[in-house]
Amino acid sequence: MYPVHPAPRTAILVPWFHGGLRAQRALRVFPHGWNREAQAFMPGSIAGTIEQLTAIAGSGAPFLTHSVIVLWRPGQVRLSEACRDSLWAAFHVPVFEQVIGKSGELLAAECEAHDGLHVVEPFSRGENDSLDDSLCPCGRKTPRIGVTLGAALERRIASYAR
Numbered sequence: 375m376y377p378v379h380p381a382p383r384t385a386i387l388v389p390w391f392h393g394g395l396r397a398q399r400a401l402r403v404f405p406h407g408w409n410r411e412a413q414a415f416m417p418g419s420i421a422g423t424i425e426q427l428t429a430i431a432g433s434g435a436p437f438l439t440h441s442v443i444v445l446w447r448p449g450q451v452r453l454s455e456a457c458r459d460s461l462w463a464a465f466h467v468p469v470f471e472q473v474i475g476k477s478g479e480l481l482a483a484e485c486e487a488h489d490g491l492h493v494v495e496p497f498s499r500g501e502n503d504s505l506d507d508s509l510c511p512c513g514r515k516t517p518r519i520g521v522t523l524g525a526a527l528e529r530r531i532a533s534y535a536r
């Protein structure tokens with residue numbers, strides 16, 4: 375599942391993402407992270423851990439046309455507003471979060487409404503994850519985790535409006 379269709383050329387910087395994305399030609403896995411080979415691929419999007427993305431942001435972020443995707447393992451603490459803002463400031467593209475399971479499968483993905491992550495079944499909940507079944511602004515009805523309060527949502531939509 376890609377947050378915005380169609381999927382742009384995407385560099386995936388971790389070897390543990392074996393999900394459906396891999397089957398698509400526009401997506402390539404760079405198991406050794408961001409290097410010259412990944413740069414030569416000229417991705418429109420980069421997917422990696424917060425550590426990888428922060429490092430790239432600090433060492434001269436490449437020009438991206440689509441998005442930055444933060445990949446989490448289950449149970450990891452999600453992106454803070456401050457981290458999200460600094461990624462936005464460095465890459466100038468929307469930031470999305472995705473949770474990847476033990477077998478490399480996609481468990482949850484943030485959509486273009488940036489209000490929580492839609493879960494993909496079967497989803498094993500973390501301790502602090504409560505599911506929200508309300509209709510998402512993106513129109514999908516699948517349950518979400520990490521849904522924000524209205525005020526925070528409006529702020530975020532404003533900051534990502536392009």
Ligand SMILES: [Zn+2]
Pocket residue numbers: 485486487492510511512513514
């Ligand atoms: Zn949504």
